Amino acid sequence: MPLQHSDLDRRSLAIHRLAVEKLEREPALLERARSILARWREASSARTAPALDEWQRLLDSDGGQGALSAALEETERAAQLRQSSPLACLLTSQERFAIIKQWRSPHAKA
Secondary structure (H helix, E strand, O other): OOOOHHHHHHHHHHHHHHHHHHHHHOOOHHHHHHHHHHHHHHHOOOOOHHHHHHHHHHHHOHHHHHHHHHHHOOOHHHHHHHOOOOHHHHOOHHHHHHHHHHHHHHHHHO
C-alpha cells in the first residue's frame, strides 16, 4: 500500500528528529545548514522563497534554536516547512536510508 501524505509527514518528522539530535551533538553543523540554505536561496523560485526566508529567520534566531524547535513541531505549518528544510541535508545518505527503510517495513505489511 502506498504511503499516505500523513505518513510522509510523520517520516519527515522522524528524519528531522534525527537531524536535531545530530545538531545537538555537533552544533558546528548549523553553519552547514546555513550554507545549504544560502545556496538554495540563490536558485529559489518566487514560490519557494517564502519558506526559505522563514528557515533563514529561524536559523538566525536564538543561535539556531528557532530552527530546531520548528523542525520538531507537530503543526501543519511545521510540516510544510520541513518540505524545504536544510536540516534534513545534514544527515548522511545512510542515516536517511535507515529511516526510510524503517518506514517501508511496517507499511509493506499493510
